[in-house]
Amino acid sequence: MLDSKLIEENMLEVKKKLDSRGAEFDFDQFSALDLGRKEIIKKVEELERERNLGSKKVGELMREGKKDEAGALQEDMKQLSSQIKDLGELRSKAEEEFRNFMLTIPNLPNDSVPQGKSEEDNKEIRKWGEPRKFDFEPKDHIELGSTLDILDLDRAAKITGARFALYKGLGARLERALINFMLDLHTNEHGYKEILPPFMANTDSFIGTGNLPKFEEDLFKIEDTNYYLIPTAEVPVTNIHRDEILKESELPIKYVAYTPCFRSEAGSYGKDVRGIIRQHQFNKVELVKFSNPDSSYEEHESLTENAERVLQLLGIPYRVVVLCTGDMGFSSAKTYDIEVWVPSEETYREISSCSNFEDFQARRASIRYRPSEGGKTRFVHTLNGSGLAVGRTVIGILENFQESDGSVTIPEALVPYMGGVTKISN
RNA sequence: GGAGAGGUGGCCGAGUGGUCGAAGGCGCUCGCCUGCUAAGCGAGUAAGGGGGUUAUUCUCCUUCGAGGGUUCGAAUCCCUCCCUCUCCGCCA
Numbered sequence: 001m002l003d004s005k006l007i008e009e010n011m012l013e014v015k016k017k018l019d020s021r022g023a024e025f026d027f028d029q030f031s032a033l034d035l036g037r038k039e040i041i042k043k044v045e046e047l048e049r050e051r052n053l054g055s056k057k058v059g060e061l062m063r064e065g066k067k068d069e070a071g072a073l074q075e076d077m078k079q080l081s082s083q084i085k086d087l088g089e090l091r092s093k094a095e096e097e098f099r100n101f102m103l104t105i106p107n108l109p110n111d112s113v114p115q116g117k118s119e120e121d122n123k124e125i126r127k128w129g130e131p132r133k134f135d136f137e138p139k140d141h142i143e144l145g146s147t148l149d150i151l152d153l154d155r156a157a158k159i160t161g162a163r164f165a166l167y168k169g170l171g172a173r174l175e176r177a178l179i180n181f182m183l184d185l186h187t188n189e190h191g192y193k194e195i196l197p198p199f200m201a202n203t204d205s206f207i208g209t210g211n212l213p214k215f216e217e218d219l220f221k222i223e224d225t226n227y228y229l230i231p232t233a234e235v236p237v238t239n240i241h242r243d244e245i246l247k248e249s250e251l252p253i254k255y256v257a258y259t260p261c262f263r264s265e266a267g268s269y270g271k272d273v274r275g276i277i278r279q280h281q282f283n284k285v286e287l288v289k290f291s292n293p294d295s296s297y298e299e300h301e302s303l304t305e306n307a308e309r310v311l312q313l314l315g316i317p318y319r320v321v322v323l324c325t326g327d328m329g330f331s332s333a334k335t336y337d338i339e340v341w342v343p344s345e346e347t348y349r350e351i352s353s354c355s356n357f358e359d360f361q362a363r364r365a366s367i368r369y370r371p372s373e374g375g376k377t378r379f380v381h382t383l384n385g386s387g388l389a390v391g392r393t394v395i396g397i398l399e400n401f402q403e404s405d406g407s408v409t410i411p412e413a414l415v416p417y418m419g420g421v422t423k424i425s426n
Numbered sequence: 427g428g429a430g431a432g433g434u435g436g437c438c439g440a441g442u443g444g445u446c447g448a449a450g451g452c453g454c455u456c457g458c459c460u461g462c463u464a465a466g467c468g469a470g471u472a473a474g475g476g477g478g479u480u481a482u483u484c485u486c487c488u489u490c491g492a493g494g495g496u497u498c499g500a501a502u503c504c505c506u507c508c509c510u511c512u513c514c515g516c517c518a
Contacts (some may be wrong), residue, residue, distance in 0.1 A: 041476055045487045052487090055499040059444035070498085077498035095475095245436080245473080366474095371434095374455075377473080 002365045004034060017108040020115055022327040025105060033101055043350055044087045051080050063330040072135050101414035103207065104214055109325045110297075110334040116324025122337070123324070128308065129317030131341045136404040140344035141395045142275045145171060147406050151276070162273075163265070163280045165391070170424045174410075175210040175283060175396070177417035178390050179258050182285040182310055186387055190306045192256035192287060197236035198228040199259055205239040208365030210357075211324045217266040217376035220280075229262035241290060242365040246380065250370045252299055253290040256387065258283065276391045277349065283390035285301050289383040290367065293359065296381035297334075300356040304336045307352045307387040312412040316396040317341040333358040338388070340396040351392045354385030 007014050011027055018025045054077045061070035114123050145151025150171025156164040167175050186192040203226045206212040211219065211231065220229040230236055235258050246253070261284050272278035285305060291299040304320065311318045323335040330353040339348035359379035362368070368377040401409045407425035410418050 038476070041487080046477060048487060051498075055497095056444070058498050062444085074498040081498065247436090368473095374471095 002108065002359060003363065004030075004098075004102065004107055004157035008034070014108065017325075018106070019350055020330060021106060021109055022117065022326050023106050027086065033094070033098045037091075037098045040087065040091045040094050041073065044084065044091050044305065047080060047084045047087065047368055051077060051084060100213070103364070106330045106395065107210075107333050109328060109390070109397075110356070112297075112359070113328070113334050114322060114324045115326075117309040118324075119327050121324040122321045122327055125320045125322055125336065127317075127319040128312060128317065129341070131317050131343070132400060134343065137404060138343040138399060139406070140275065141398045144398045144402055144406065144408065145276075148408065148426060150424065161280075164277060165276050165281075165365070170418070170421060171394075173418060173421070174394055174414075175390055178393050179283060179285060181414055181417045182387060182390075183256060185310060185313070186256040186285070186287060186306060189254075190254075190309070192254040192306075193241070195233075195237055195255045195257040197230075197233060197240075197257055197259065199230055199236075199262075201230055201235050201239065202226050203228075203236055205242065205365075208239050208242050209361055210234050210364065211235065211345065214330065218264055220262050220264055222239070225415045230259060231263045232261050232284060232386075233257040233259040234288060235290040237286065238361060238367075238382055238384065239365060241367045241380075244367060245377055246290065246367070246369040248292065248369050251369060251380065252289060252295070255288045256285060257288070258285045260284075276395065279391060281390075285387050285390065287354075287385050287387040291381045291383060291419065292369070293381045296356050296358065296383060299381075300334065300336075300354065300383055303383055303385050304338070304354040305356055307338055307385050310388050310393070311338070311351070311396070314393070314397065314411045315413075316393075316411075317399050318351070329353075329355065331355070331357050331360050333360065336385075338386075340392065341400065342395060343399045343402075349392065351396065352388045355383065357382045357384075381404075 002014070007030060015025060015027060035203065039096065043080050054073055058070050058073050058077065061067075061073065069163055078298060114121065139147075141151070142153070146153075148171070150167060152166040153164075156166040159166065169283050183194055187194050203212060206219070206228060219231060222228065236259075237255050240255070241253070248295055260281055262281050263279075265278060265280065265297070269277060277330055289303055308318065308320065318338055318340045321339065323332075325336060328335050335353055335355040337350050338352040338354070340351045341347075342349045358381050361382045362379035367380050369380050370377050397411065397414075398408050401411065403409065405425070407423055410422050410424065415422055
């Protein structure tokens, strides 16, 4: 959520920034809602003040034994009270309307974000590793997975439906190895605390991160509850500190969490239908930070580097792009995507998205800190990034490290996690 | 699932209709004091919103799990929901 005072004071700049990301913003509606809200607050509070004074007076008169006077005053206050009640309803309505309006406005892009309309305008920042030159026709992960009998999409479809995966044998082991490898790396070497959160979260949590109220169709909802399956660990982990006031000395707080992720992928039909690129359920290790606002952009860089480190240790080529204003997610102020090289497609595919949300989520979720030198509380900055999406890492390993005989070499760093297995073959 | 007890400030905890945004304690901050440390003494210490000033000061409203109700007035009485604890049942 944006700061309404900031909008009032910088309307032109806000409009320009929202335009740059292709978002509509009706400033007239904003002003009308904001002014209407303030006006009614003023009225209600005046009446409440009158009532408080009157009620106090009634108490005094009663104690002094002036029953008649007290009774008369009570009658007046009765009138006032019902007036306050009516106005109070209008007030709640006005405040709710205003909040609902504010909840649908996306975050403002940071000034360092390149202008652009779509994916096409994203800018490559850096590349790591050389895509391998194959002296044979490389297979895609679907063929490799089924030939090696480690990935069975047909049976997954039977069990559940399209866009689910069944891993078997060393395939299942590989998924588990990667999860453990990533968690160990981030906890032991990058200083994150491991979290295992619930895989469902309630409405308030989803509002906090910005998934609701606008993107409900992307989620799986649990019937007869206000719970949804999480589409990423970002939701439960960011909400760990919802409605809390942290100490400045605790910052930055760094969490890493493995969770399955559930996405209905509404609106993506026809896209990436083959294989395990886009699934309704996938595993992900997520990095989340709560940062001092003054250093959140340094934290953003280091978080991205922490995620990249996984691919470096595995030896998979990748590149980092900064998303342009038009391609960023709703809550983000700046996002780097990490993309792995996928030989069968001869292109880079997203494997991690690392974002700084500044105070956008913190304001929605009310996550604040008290400055060490005292004074008013401030909103923290929240950040997160995949470190990494596990299924897509499997694709990277299968496709990049395949041999001409259809076997796959396990990256050295992963061998201990595979129980010493160095190769998957028939 | 059944029975009971509870949810109060950073924490513990008192408070059953008005002088309660809330005793007391702990913690924290500042000052004093004492060779040092500890102890002691004194003062301060919730958040959000509106108005005013915009540097500070000021003022009003709201908030005692959430929402609704009774009342001139609710932390306190009533209803619904959520959560925690104890016992019983069930269970990986």
